[in-house]
Amino acid sequence: ASALMLSAHAQSNAPSSNASLVSMQKNANDWVMPTGTYNNWRYSPLKQINTSNAKNLQVAWSMSTGTDRGLEGQPIVIGNMMYFETSYPNYVYAIDLNHPDQIAWKYSPPHDSNAPPVACCDVVNRGPAYADGMVYANALDGVLYALDAKTGKVVWQAKNAHPQKGQTMTGAPMVVGDNVITGVAGGEYGVRGYLTAYNAKTGKQVWRAYSEGPNKDMLMSATHTINGATGKPIGPHSSLKTWQGNEWKVGGGTTWGWFSYDPKLNLLYYGTGNPGTWNPSQRPGKNRWSMTIMARNPETGEAKWVYQMTPHDGWDYDGVNEMVLVNVDDKGKEVPALVHFDRNGFSYVMNRETGAPIAIHKYDPSVNWATGINPKTNEPIVDPAKMTGNNKDVKDICPASQGDKDEQPVSYDPQTKLFYAPLNHLCMSYQAFNVKYKAGFPFVGAIVNMIPGPGGYRGRFIAYNPMTGKTIWQHHDMFQDWGGAMTTGGGLAFYGTLKGMFRVVDAKTGKMLYQFKTPSGIIGNPITYMHDGKQYVAILSGVGGWAAIGMADNLHKASAGLGAVGLNATLTDYTNLGGTLMVFALPSKVASAN
Amino acid sequence: ASALMLSAHAQSNAPSSNASLVSMQKNANDWVMPTGTYNNWRYSPLKQINTSNAKNLQVAWSMSTGTDRGLEGQPIVIGNMMYFETSYPNYVYAIDLNHPDQIAWKYSPPHDSNAPPVACCDVVNRGPAYADGMVYANALDGVLYALDAKTGKVVWQAKNAHPQKGQTMTGAPMVVGDNVITGVAGGEYGVRGYLTAYNAKTGKQVWRAYSEGPNKDMLMSATHTINGATGKPIGPHSSLKTWQGNEWKVGGGTTWGWFSYDPKLNLLYYGTGNPGTWNPSQRPGKNRWSMTIMARNPETGEAKWVYQMTPHDGWDYDGVNEMVLVNVDDKGKEVPALVHFDRNGFSYVMNRETGAPIAIHKYDPSVNWATGINPKTNEPIVDPAKMTGNNKDVKDICPASQGDKDEQPVSYDPQTKLFYAPLNHLCMSYQAFNVKYKAGFPFVGAIVNMIPGPGGYRGRFIAYNPMTGKTIWQHHDMFQDWGGAMTTGGGLAFYGTLKGMFRVVDAKTGKMLYQFKTPSGIIGNPITYMHDGKQYVAILSGVGGWAAIGMADNLHKASAGLGAVGLNATLTDYTNLGGTLMVFALPSKVASAN
Numbered sequence A, B: 001a002s003a004l005m006l007s008a009h010a011q012s013n014a015p016s017s018n019a020s021l022v023s024m025q026k027n028a029n030d031w032v033m034p035t036g037t038y039n040n041w042r043y044s045p046l047k048q049i050n051t052s053n054a055k056n057l058q059v060a061w062s063m064s065t066g067t068d069r070g071l072e073g074q075p076i077v078i079g080n081m082m083y084f085e086t087s088y089p090n091y092v093y094a095i096d097l098n099h100p101d102q103i104a105w106k107y108s109p110p111h112d113s114n115a116p117p118v119a120c121c122d123v124v125n126r127g128p129a130y131a132d133g134m135v136y137a138n139a140l141d142g143v144l145y146a147l148d149a150k151t152g153k154v155v156w157q158a159k160n161a162h163p164q165k166g167q168t169m170t171g172a173p174m175v176v177g178d179n180v181i182t183g184v185a186g187g188e189y190g191v192r193g194y195l196t197a198y199n200a201k202t203g204k205q206v207w208r209a210y211s212e213g214p215n216k217d218m219l220m221s222a223t224h225t226i227n228g229a230t231g232k233p234i235g236p237h238s239s240l241k242t243w244q245g246n247e248w249k250v251g252g253g254t255t256w257g258w259f260s261y262d263p264k265l266n267l268l269y270y271g272t273g274n275p276g277t278w279n280p281s282q283r284p285g286k287n288r289w290s291m292t293i294m295a296r297n298p299e300t301g302e303a304k305w306v307y308q309m310t311p312h313d314g315w316d317y318d319g320v321n322e323m324v325l326v327n328v329d330d331k332g333k334e335v336p337a338l339v340h341f342d343r344n345g346f347s348y349v350m351n352r353e354t355g356a357p358i359a360i361h362k363y364d365p366s367v368n369w370a371t372g373i374n375p376k377t378n379e380p381i382v383d384p385a386k387m388t389g390n391n392k393d394v395k396d397i398c399p400a401s402q403g404d405k406d407e408q409p410v411s412y413d414p415q416t417k418l419f420y421a422p423l424n425h426l427c428m429s430y431q432a433f434n435v436k437y438k439a440g441f442p443f444v445g446a447i448v449n450m451i452p453g454p455g456g457y458r459g460r461f462i463a464y465n466p467m468t469g470k471t472i473w474q475h476h477d478m479f480q481d482w483g484g485a486m487t488t489g490g491g492l493a494f495y496g497t498l499k500g501m502f503r504v505v506d507a508k509t510g511k512m513l514y515q516f517k518t519p520s521g522i523i524g525n526p527i528t529y530m531h532d533g534k535q536y537v538a539i540l541s542g543v544g545g546w547a548a549i550g551m552a553d554n555l556h557k558a559s560a561g562l563g564a565v566g567l568n569a570t571l572t573d574y575t576n577l578g579g580t581l582m583v584f585a586l587p588s589k590v591a592s593a594n
């Protein structure tokens, strides 16, 4: 079990009724959903821009977003139309690529000013989705908008989250079959996480699956939902028995990360966030199903399998990072798998049909909160010296709460069969204390101070094999690499740095082929598309997110921003707030030669 | 008298003690003052970028300013250091061009939040100045800062304007000899304008010259200050006798435009703004010396000559536009002249030694408020049908209050001997009404509605000969061309549009050689410099100013923003607020071949 196997760029033979997106994602000229394709590869076969000409890249056009907070999403491109969404106040823009000097339409939602104060980690948004002539956009204040893609007019809207309860929405929705799937944020406000499906045409709620509580609230079955760690059904009260009293009601497990979907298995994948309050002493038990990979039927919401990565979390290692769907060679057999780089520093290769672990490795050697994974229980072996708790001051825990990777998505390149991962490299001290829940108020209970990991740098970009745990090559960066990755058929990997450099490297060797200083720091994700015979690469430049919360929120105390401000205090020596869409291409002569 | 004559790029043999700037401006590798050179040519002999390779230009790097209001200034470059200033809150940045991915220092002044509400036309700033290791920066709230160019530390500061009296500062200071010269804004608040000189080393006030009042307040001499219109001394009470009662005390004539300086004649040139209240019925008389070109000794402030372009203004045709110092052939004699494109639609060529008019022409054929200039009085012949007044609703006045040109500076190209002028093309209706003065409150007294000029477009960029009044070529633009111009030894003219296109045209023919869509609309001024063997061109992108006051101030009523909002209501279909410094260059291969 050591090599990743190539599977098709996009899955086919979908039983789902939403045939259009399944086939649309095969058109490499477009970038039809936030994740590129349902499998979350963030890979495009386009190769007009390639290793031999990437050095000639240049900015083709640019556009201010009219906002100045962190830009964590990416545009989508369908035919000649591009759509993207800004951070709060969540403007949605449509650009006709035949006239990029104009704004085809702009939707500026009414917005609830109660939302920004309860957004934990900047007022970000991870992008709108598209299906069947509609654009679906989450707003921070909890409204999911369905917009007419032609006009930007609201077709329907659904109130999915309530800021006065600490609930917000930062993630990107995904359209699967007849449903728009959307998550909720607020793990730092004692929000009980849930995932919700709305009918894409009408906005009617189809199902909602909580992360904690009675099995039926979670759309889990005692007998049919499998715990991937044991290979056995979860049994009755699978969540309730892992909490004390009513703690599950403020149990966290929010769903603010990326989703993926396998049309063949008809399974939707996502992870849940940290359990409520960062003080583990206040919530004895495994705190299920926080920190869990979920595999659900997207039509009914029923959970097929679950796998908890960090039971009884004491570090804020949210399990929401994306699941990348690839087939792997498991002892000679091709197995449908998912690959997940968890905040906790372990990379997981799981059988995506059954939830059985295939390979789990530390992808950052500095990980020290756990020594490894117990092969019997498939649970981490926690170092007791790194376990946090009431009134303990635990030092030198690696990774820090931001994890060795946070929401910044990786890319899978089917040519090299490697994963390209923008990472953090951080450690921390962590002092937990008791905190009382009050709706809409922080429910954190820990003083954290993050520091650069061993070697003194804070970020890495690596080419990695999750079956072996081997890093093929890596770059170090002064700050966290908080923007996402993309790979292309041109043999290239793309990513941006917190200082604002947009980089193109040779996917095989890591050699830097091109870099450009964008206006602000980058926490967005590159995409690529073809227009009029030319390949373009687009990236949102706009520093913020948790990594730059000090700048974004104008905070100065080192322990502010959930312990993140002190870490990047010098970022202001390199970049400024500001929102810009930057679009790159080759000069016409070079492009037409390729 | 028809041809402009070439004079040297920079004047020499300066009697002034500030030899350093006089010689520094000869170094074409730098851009040492906001206007490029004392003569305000905004011309650089650099020619690595030229008509044959401009098409290969590309963005070299970019930097968010961390602000989102209009950017009307330009960087200065001294050696390997670049300095620029943002709109309010007036950040001053220093960038080491060897490390453009870092901010060498940033000065963020304390700021008086009373200032923005009394800034008439967005919270703009037209750039910092440099001399002798110091950077001089005006802040909107009236403070002139002298910063150590190495560290950004405040060496001294002077309070030059008081927002609670309606006074602000938007202009760029100019260092002349031992003095820093700075102006004041607030013509829409009944501010009595003045120009002030501070000792560059100490910040001590050296002189202050008012635009109205007793001759001695204006540093004018009844016998020695010449009225250029008559060729005779101004006589006693030259201003007082042109006002009723105490009206001169709220008489306007502010000094918010660009300055220029002739080291040989040791004369400083600038213009004064509109007389207090836009309702001319409230201020019978010629309202001197509002709307006037001033020529002063920069050491003492004494006025050598004055020339009022728009006596008894009824249209808000501020006379502050820049004076460009060139020598002209006046009937076979080379004469030191200044060329001035006034808001009122006339271009003025004046003997800059004596103040005598040499050639005055309409540079926009639509001008209709005056039929011409009376050759006897050298004053405009006003069309009485276009004169505004109490309770009159005067329609179809051309130009509108924004003039056929506002603050956007022209460039003079000594190779073509032509002026390159970014212009407005606007008309208006104007209803004056009585208004009472109250310190710090608007003192406007007119409801204005601006409309596009004949032909339906709002902007032009022209190559023009002010001796003949001939337009050699022109481009029309949907919106006002509110950014400044630059010409270079490469045979190029550079300018930006309100939609955000940065353009490079052949100075001879007007042929568009390159254009790039910058993030936001452009109201800034291009500059160029040489660094490490490469020629760069820099421009601030950030829509705003009076032209885009609707967007900048989020105003929607057509007559809001002093009548400017309705005119450009559709600008939001093209661009967004946002501040970015954009730096262009040729690809290294092309650059090194030139």
Ligand SMILES: O=C(O)c1cc(C(=O)O)c2c(n1)C(=O)C(=O)c1cc(C(=O)O)[nH]c1-2
Pocket: A072, A120, A121, A122, A124, A169, A170, A171, A184, A185, A186, A187, A188, A254, A255, A256, A273, A274, A316, A318, A401, A402, A406, A407, A544, A545, A546, A547
């Ligand atoms: O628990 C939650 O609900 C929640 C929400 C979010 C969010 O909505 O962005 C983040 C986190 N947690 C979080 O733990 C985290 O590291 C994080 C980083 C970011 C970001 O955008 O940079 N958001 C969030």
Ligand SMILES: O=C(O)c1cc(C(=O)O)c2c(n1)C(=O)C(=O)c1cc(C(=O)O)[nH]c1-2
Pocket: B072, B120, B121, B122, B124, B169, B170, B171, B184, B185, B186, B187, B188, B254, B255, B256, B273, B274, B316, B318, B401, B402, B406, B407, B544, B545, B546, B547
């Ligand atoms: O009378 C004044 O004091 C004053 C000040 C300013 C300014 O400070 O920007 C402008 C004007 N007037 C003005 O008339 C005008 O057209 C104007 C345009 C702009 C601009 O920045 O776009 N400022 C000003």
